[in-house]
Amino acid sequence: MSTAIERFDDAARRRVGALGRTRVHDGELLRHPVYTRLLHWSAAIFFILALLSGFALYTPWLFHAVTPLFGSGAMTRELHPWFSLGFVLVFVLQILNWLTPMRWTPADRRWMRHFRAYISNTEKLEPEDVGFFNAGQKLYFWAIVGSTIVFLISGVPMWLPEIFGRHAVMVGYVLHDVAALVMLGGFIVHLYESTAQQPGTFQAMTRGTVSRPWAWTHHPNWYREVTQRDPRADYEQARERQKEHDRNGAA
Ligand code: HEM
Numbered sequence: 677m678s679t680a681i682e683r684f685d686d687a688a689r690r691r692v693g694a695l696g697r698t699r700v701h702d703g704e705l706l707r708h709p710v711y712t713r714l715l716h717w718s719a720a721i722f723f724i725l726a727l728l729s730g731f732a733l734y735t736p737w738l739f740h741a742v743t744p745l746f747g748s749g750a751m752t753r754e755l756h757p758w759f760s761l762g763f764v765l766v767f768v769l770q771i772l773n774w775l776t777p778m779r780w781t782p783a784d785r786r787w788m789r790h791f792r793a794y795i796s797n798t799e800k801l802e803p804e805d806v807g808f809f810n811a812g813q814k815l816y817f818w819a820i821v822g823s824t825i826v827f828l829i830s831g832v833p834m835w836l837p838e839i840f841g842r843h844a845v846m847v848g849y850v851l852h853d854v855a856a857l858v859m860l861g862g863f864i865v866h867l868y869e870s871t872a873q874q875p876g877t878f879q880a881m882t883r884g885t886v887s888r889p890w891a892w893t894h895h896p897n898w899y900r901e902v903t904q905r906d907p908r909a910d911y912e913q914a915r916e917r918q919k920e921h922d923r924n925g926a927a
Contacts, residue, residue, distance in 0.1 A: 722763035784811035
């Protein structure tokens with residue numbers, strides 16, 4: 677990919693990286709640098725604020741419970757488009773940051789065929805060709821990109837009805853609701869996947885690092901690239917060591 681984006685991204689990564697620190701302990705790998713983490717959590721905060729204020733405007737029972745958080749109903753209505761624009765702005769930077777690892781590859785098509793085993797956790801290791809992100813993560817990312825575009829196209833007429841007119845606003849409401857459902861569903865799955873379902877994942881976005889066993893289990897091809905080692909051989913070795921350890925403990 678050429679130039680302008682790379683130059684912009686690299687400079688931003690360096691500048692923001694200098695503001696924070698990522699300590700990679702023995703047995704760990706760097707997964708997300710400071711810049712990525714800052715974008716991710718800024719996007720998450722704007723997203724949750726936009727979601728809360730949006731739902732407050734949408735349902736009367738939430739209106740009474742949630743709008744006081746933002747001052748009043750009128751203030752919630754005023755703030756909602758700004759939270760959303762904040763999310764869009766930060767997420768556009770994240771798109772530039774992740775454009776390369778989020779590209780769809782033949783390995784992702786194969787992963788989709790293995791989807792059932794993945795969600796039911798029947799396989800110990802991900803397929804050997806799973807790189808930095810798996811196809812499920814990429815789908816989530818591209819669903820956010822698509823929904824964000826729909827949110828923008830539908831939200832602007834709802835924000836400025838005097839310019840766009842009644843028909844655009846009516847269509848806007850329907851599209852906005854569909855995009856909100858996709859985003860909410862994706863967010864719930866994402867929350868589960870990145871915390872309870874895969875222990876060790878959350879620290880990738882807090883400390884920026886993951887353990888080697890996490891990497892060879894969930895992203896074997898990425899593990900191979902960054903360590904130049906065979907993920908399956910390292911997994912087998914670790915298993916042998918664990919068995920040995922258990923035998924010695926039992927003796
Ligand atoms: C607030 C709770 C959230 C938690 C605990 C969380 C956690 C995480 C973690 C741990 C990762 C790293 C996964 C990896 O390295 O493999 C990640 C990645 C990501 N997050 Fe979040 N996140 C949250 C909110 C959000 C929100 C609100 C969005 C956007 C709407 C978002 C979008 C993403 C995307 C696109 C990725 C990369 C793809 C993926 O891992 O699914 N996250 N998140």
